[in-house]
Amino acid sequence: MDHLPQKLTDQFGRQVDYIRLSITDRCDFRCQYCMAEDMTFLPRNEVLSLEECARLVKVFVKLGVTKVRITGGEPLVRKNAQWLFKEIGQLNGLKELVLTTNGSQLTKQAKQLHQAGVKRINISVDSLIPERFKQITRIGDLNKVLSGIDSAIQVGFEGIKLNTVLMRGINDDEATDLVQYAIDKKIDISFIEEMPLGEVNHARKNTFVSNTDTLKRLQDNYTLLPSTETTGGPAKYWRVANSDTKIGFISPHSHNFCESCNRVRITCKGELYLCLGQEDKIELMPLLRDNPENDMPLIEAIINSMTIKPKGHDFDLQRAAPAVVRFMSHTGG
Numbered sequence: 001m002d003h004l005p006q007k008l009t010d011q012f013g014r015q016v017d018y019i020r021l022s023i024t025d026r027c028d029f030r031c032q033y034c035m036a037e038d039m040t041f042l043p044r045n046e047v048l049s050l051e052e053c054a055r056l057v058k059v060f061v062k063l064g065v066t067k068v069r070i071t072g073g074e075p076l077v078r079k080n081a082q083w084l085f086k087e088i089g090q091l092n093g094l095k096e097l098v099l100t101t102n103g104s105q106l107t108k109q110a111k112q113l114h115q116a117g118v119k120r121i122n123i124s125v126d127s128l129i130p131e132r133f134k135q136i137t138r139i140g141d142l143n144k145v146l147s148g149i150d151s152a153i154q155v156g157f158e159g160i161k162l163n164t165v166l167m168r169g170i171n172d173d174e175a176t177d178l179v180q181y182a183i184d185k186k187i188d189i190s191f192i193e194e195m196p197l198g199e200v201n202h203a204r205k206n207t208f209v210s211n212t213d214t215l216k217r218l219q220d221n222y223t224l225l226p227s228t229e230t231t232g233g234p235a236k237y238w239r240v241a242n243s244d245t246k247i248g249f250i251s252p253h254s255h256n257f258c259e260s261c262n263r264v265r266i267t268c269k270g271e272l273y274l275c276l277g278q279e280d281k282i283e284l285m286p287l288l289r290d291n292p293e294n295d296m297p298l299i300e301a302i303i304n305s306m307t308i309k310p311k312g313h314d315f316d317l318q319r320a321a322p323a324v325v326r327f328m329s330h331t332g333g
């Protein structure tokens with residue numbers, strides 16, 4: 001291929017300019033909706049090295065990707081993760097390097113992340129009650145996460161957003177408290193609907209809370225102004241009147257956003273998933289390892305993968321088994 005296309009465009013004319021890269025399947029928490037308690041993690045040699053991650057991101061940026069989100073597992077428990085952030089942060093053509101984290105390592109790492117060029121951080125918090133937080137994450141320490149959020153605020157990222165999964169009878173009574181916490185800290189918050197990923201027998205129908213219900217509940221307490229902001233993803237935003245806070249509602253069960261989908265996901269094993277809710281993927285690891293000095297096979301495979309990006313996803317809570325049985329920690333959130 002003599003000339004690289006400037007952009008990755010799929011068969012429906014959607015331009016892919018955003019990648020989400022999971023750099024580890026490991027985590028220091030075991031959130032109920034994300035991982036099994038006795039999770040078996042991948043052997044080291046089946047996970048992309050940090051050098052391979054950097055090489056992949058470089059190739060995607062050459063192909064017109066302007067936004068990269070690093071996720072996991074918990075990305076900040078990967079040894080030497082800061083090296084990768086520095087490498088990616090320097091890439092010409094990349095406009096936004098962002099991160100999704102559980103916040104447990106931020107007191108130690110927030111400053112370095114900011115220096116490496118990370119612009120915005122999403123921090124997952126499902127409860128502000130320590131015992132409940134421990135129950136949901138199985139081992140997480142809420143105080144460590146709250147200190148991590150304070151460290152991130154002090155460092156001065158362009159944006160900090162909390163991510164919250166509400167579950168009926170578990171933490172759905174905390175929607176207002178979590179929003180108030182975000183308002184007090186002058187940061188944003190998004191509510192993510194629980195997705196049917198992971199363990200087959202988890203009774204998600206019983207714990208599922210729709211964002212429509214959450215929005216109604218919050219409107220009883222706050223004046224919310226609809227915002228037209230979009231990231232090409234499944235989020236709708238509202239501004240809380242007289243505050244610096246925006247509330248996002250991420251509703252992956254709605255199909256409305258698929259037509260403007262601008263993203264693909266790469267797992268820590270180097271699988272390129274073209275849609276969060278579908279099985280369509282290609283394996284990038286062999287292309288990286290078989291061609292250590294030559295990026296062309298990788299580039300061609302990525303360009304060709306655009307022809308199999310599905311039109312939309314297929315989540316259905318009424319089914320006996322999840323549409324896609326894949327742990328979030330594997331795919332990356």
Ligand code: SAM
Nearest residue numbers: 034072073074100101102124163194195328333
């Ligand atoms: N460990 C980091 C964290 O927790 O932010 C990054 C990875 S985690 C897989 C990314 C996001 O996925 C988190 O906000 C988490 O709440 C969300 N998540 C995990 N499993 C989910 C599920 N089954 N449904 C909806 N969101 C889920």
Ligand code: SF4
Nearest residue numbers: 027029031034073102
């Ligand atoms: Fe770990 Fe994040 Fe999954 Fe929780 S949601 S188990 S913090 S990867």
